[in-house]
Amino acid sequence: MSLAYRAVDWNRQKRRYDLTLLGFLLLSLGTYIGVTLWVSPLVTAETLIIRGTSLTAILLLHVILSIGPLARLDPRFLPLLYNRRHLGVTLFVLALIHGVFSLIQFQALGDENPLVGVFTGYRDDYRLWSQGRVTLSQFPFEPFGVFALGVFFLLAATSHDFWLRQLGPSLWKTLHLGVYVAYGLVLAHVALGVLQSERSGIYPLALAFGFVVVASLHVLAARKEVKPDNTAGEFPTEGWTEACAVNEVSEGRGRVVTVNGQRIALFRHLDRIFATSNVCRHQGGPLGEGRIVEGCITCPWHGWNYQPEDGCSPPPFQEVVETYETRVTAGRVWIRSQANPLGTRCEGARADAAIPDLKS
Amino acid sequence: MKDEFYIGYLDRSPPGLSRRLRIFLGCGALILVMGVGLLASRQSPAEPGRFDFGQTPEWEGILFETPLPRLQVSSDGSNRQFLLVGAGKFGLPAFAQGHDGQRVRFRGTLIEQGPARMLELNDPGSFAVVDESRTSPSAEALLGTASLTGELVDTKCYFGVMRPATGKVHRGCAVRCLSGGVPPGLLVRDASGNGVVILLVGPDGGPLQFNVQWAARLLRAEGNLELRDNLPILKVSRLTLIPE
Structure with missing residues (x-):
C-alpha cells in the first residue's frame, strides 16, 4: 500500500514469477531463433533479433490481455494477475528492442533522419490511399508500430504504484486501458507490415486466432460480470435493501451484491455480517471475491487489506473504503442503501440475529 | 484446493494452486514451443546473399562510373565485375x-550473391589512384528490347x-x-520463384530517374536489355507501376 515508496521486495513468489517469465521469454526467443536458423540458415542476426522480439512481444501482449478476463472467469488464474505489470514492462522492453533495431536496420545510415524517415519513407502512399489510388495493403505500417511503442512506454513508465497514487485509481485505470489502443495499433502494424511480405497463410490465421481468443475471453468475462447486477437487491424498504440469505455468506468469505446500482461486498467475520464497497482502492479489484485473512478483508487481486469494522487499512496504511450498516432478520441479510461516512465504525449484524428492526 | x-x-x-499452476x-510452455516453431518454420527463406561485415581486404582494378559504378578486377586472364557502393545506404x-577508367586501389567489404558481386567502399583513407591513365570500358552486347515485370529492389x-531484403517489411x-x-535493380522471378536482378539505368545509360518510393513495389520496365561484362543491364525507356 501507499504510505511510503520503497524498492519492491522480491519475495519467493515474485522471484518465481519473474523466473518463469524469463524462462518463457528464452523459450520463445530460443525456439524462434533455432527454427529460423534451421529453415533459413542465411538469415542475418539483426533479422533474428527484430523478428524474435516482435513475435515474443505480440504473444506476451495476448497473454497480458487474456489474464484479466481469465482471472474473472476462474480465480485459479489470479496468481498470474498479481505481477501482471512485470509482463507489461517486459513487453515494452521487447518492443523497444524490436523498434530500435528496426530503426537502425531500415532507416539509419541514410540520407534522411531515421525518426523522420520512419514516417515519411513512402509518404506518397498516404495521399494515394486517401484518393483510392492504392490499396490499404500499401499503406505505411511503420507509424502504427511507433505509436504502439509510445503507448507501451507510457503504460510501463506509470505501472508503479507511485503513479497509481499520483494519478488516482480512476485516471490510472483509464490510462492503462490504453493497452487496447496499443493492441489495435499492433494489429494494424502486423497486418500492413509482415503479413504483406510473408506468403504463408498461417500468419493472418494466427493473428485472427489471437484476436478471437482475446475478444471471446472479454465477452465471457463481461457476461459473468453483468449477471449478479440483474439479480440482487431489487426491493428497497425504508432505506434498507434485502441482499441475500445469511447462510449464503460463509465465515471468512465475501459475497458481492448490488444495491442501488452499487456493488457492495458482504463479509462474515466472527459470525457477524459486514458490508463495504466492493471496489478496492488500489486497482478497483472486487473485494467481495476476497477473503478475511488475519481479521482483514483481503483483495483477491493484490492482497490489499481493510478492516471489516471501519473499512480502514490497518495502520500504518491509510486507504479507506466505504462501509454500510447491516441487519440480519429471519435469516436474510439487509443492507442500508446509504454508505456511512468514511471510517465510520460498524459493529456488523450478528449472523444469528432474529429481531427485525428495519426502521431504526 | 477449493478453500x-x-x-x-x-x-x-497455496500448494494445490501451485500444483495446478505448474501444470497449466x-x-x-509446450504450446508456446509448438506455436513459435510453427510460425518460424513458415517464413520465406532469406536470399542466399553474403556480406563480409567487418572484413576489408584490399581490392585493385579499373573503376568505371558508367553506366553503373563498378570495379573491373582482372585475374587469371579474365575480368570480374564488382558494383561499387558506399557505406550505409549510399551509392558510390x-x-x-x-x-x-583509372586503376584504383582501396579497402572494401565484399557483398555477393551468386554471380552478382559488389564492394562497399567504407575506408576513404585507403582509396588511392594507382594509374591515372584512363581505360575505356568494353562494348556492351545488345540482347534486344525487353519488357520485364518484377520488384524494384536496392x-x-x-x-x-540484408537477408531478407524484399517485400513491404x-x-x-x-x-x-x-x-x-x-543502384536500382528489378528482381524478376521465374515460375518456380527463382529470381534474377536486372540492373536499371536511364535510356542514355546514365542514372535512372525514378520515384524511389516505388521501392519494393511491382513494376514493369521496358527498354533495351544489354549485357556489359556479364552484368545484365536494362536501359529503361518506360517504367510503370503495376497496381496491386
Whole structure:
C-alpha cells in the first residue's frame, strides 16, 4: 500500500514469477531463433533479433490481455494477475528492442533522419490511399508500430504504484486501458507490415486466432460480470435493501451484491455480517471475491487489506473504503442503501440475529 | 484446493494452486514451443546473399562510373565485375568519384550473391589512384528490347547486406538506399520463384530517374536489355507501376 515508496521486495513468489517469465521469454526467443536458423540458415542476426522480439512481444501482449478476463472467469488464474505489470514492462522492453533495431536496420545510415524517415519513407502512399489510388495493403505500417511503442512506454513508465497514487485509481485505470489502443495499433502494424511480405497463410490465421481468443475471453468475462447486477437487491424498504440469505455468506468469505446500482461486498467475520464497497482502492479489484485473512478483508487481486469494522487499512496504511450498516432478520441479510461516512465504525449484524428492526 | 486463497506478497502460494499452476504453465510452455516453431518454420527463406561485415581486404582494378559504378578486377586472364557502393545506404562515395577508367586501389567489404558481386567502399583513407591513365570500358552486347515485370529492389541489400531484403517489411530501407544512390535493380522471378536482378539505368545509360518510393513495389520496365561484362543491364525507356 501507499504510505511510503520503497524498492519492491522480491519475495519467493515474485522471484518465481519473474523466473518463469524469463524462462518463457528464452523459450520463445530460443525456439524462434533455432527454427529460423534451421529453415533459413542465411538469415542475418539483426533479422533474428527484430523478428524474435516482435513475435515474443505480440504473444506476451495476448497473454497480458487474456489474464484479466481469465482471472474473472476462474480465480485459479489470479496468481498470474498479481505481477501482471512485470509482463507489461517486459513487453515494452521487447518492443523497444524490436523498434530500435528496426530503426537502425531500415532507416539509419541514410540520407534522411531515421525518426523522420520512419514516417515519411513512402509518404506518397498516404495521399494515394486517401484518393483510392492504392490499396490499404500499401499503406505505411511503420507509424502504427511507433505509436504502439509510445503507448507501451507510457503504460510501463506509470505501472508503479507511485503513479497509481499520483494519478488516482480512476485516471490510472483509464490510462492503462490504453493497452487496447496499443493492441489495435499492433494489429494494424502486423497486418500492413509482415503479413504483406510473408506468403504463408498461417500468419493472418494466427493473428485472427489471437484476436478471437482475446475478444471471446472479454465477452465471457463481461457476461459473468453483468449477471449478479440483474439479480440482487431489487426491493428497497425504508432505506434498507434485502441482499441475500445469511447462510449464503460463509465465515471468512465475501459475497458481492448490488444495491442501488452499487456493488457492495458482504463479509462474515466472527459470525457477524459486514458490508463495504466492493471496489478496492488500489486497482478497483472486487473485494467481495476476497477473503478475511488475519481479521482483514483481503483483495483477491493484490492482497490489499481493510478492516471489516471501519473499512480502514490497518495502520500504518491509510486507504479507506466505504462501509454500510447491516441487519440480519429471519435469516436474510439487509443492507442500508446509504454508505456511512468514511471510517465510520460498524459493529456488523450478528449472523444469528432474529429481531427485525428495519426502521431504526 | 477449493478453500485456497492466493496472496501474492506472502512467501508461498497455496500448494494445490501451485500444483495446478505448474501444470497449466507446463502446457503453456509446450504450446508456446509448438506455436513459435510453427510460425518460424513458415517464413520465406532469406536470399542466399553474403556480406563480409567487418572484413576489408584490399581490392585493385579499373573503376568505371558508367553506366553503373563498378570495379573491373582482372585475374587469371579474365575480368570480374564488382558494383561499387558506399557505406550505409549510399551509392558510390564522393572520394571515389571522378576516376572513371583509372586503376584504383582501396579497402572494401565484399557483398555477393551468386554471380552478382559488389564492394562497399567504407575506408576513404585507403582509396588511392594507382594509374591515372584512363581505360575505356568494353562494348556492351545488345540482347534486344525487353519488357520485364518484377520488384524494384536496392541491389546492396538484395545482394547480401540484408537477408531478407524484399517485400513491404524492407520497403522503408529500400527507399532510403535508392534515395542514397544505391543502384536500382528489378528482381524478376521465374515460375518456380527463382529470381534474377536486372540492373536499371536511364535510356542514355546514365542514372535512372525514378520515384524511389516505388521501392519494393511491382513494376514493369521496358527498354533495351544489354549485357556489359556479364552484368545484365536494362536501359529503361518506360517504367510503370503495376497496381496491386
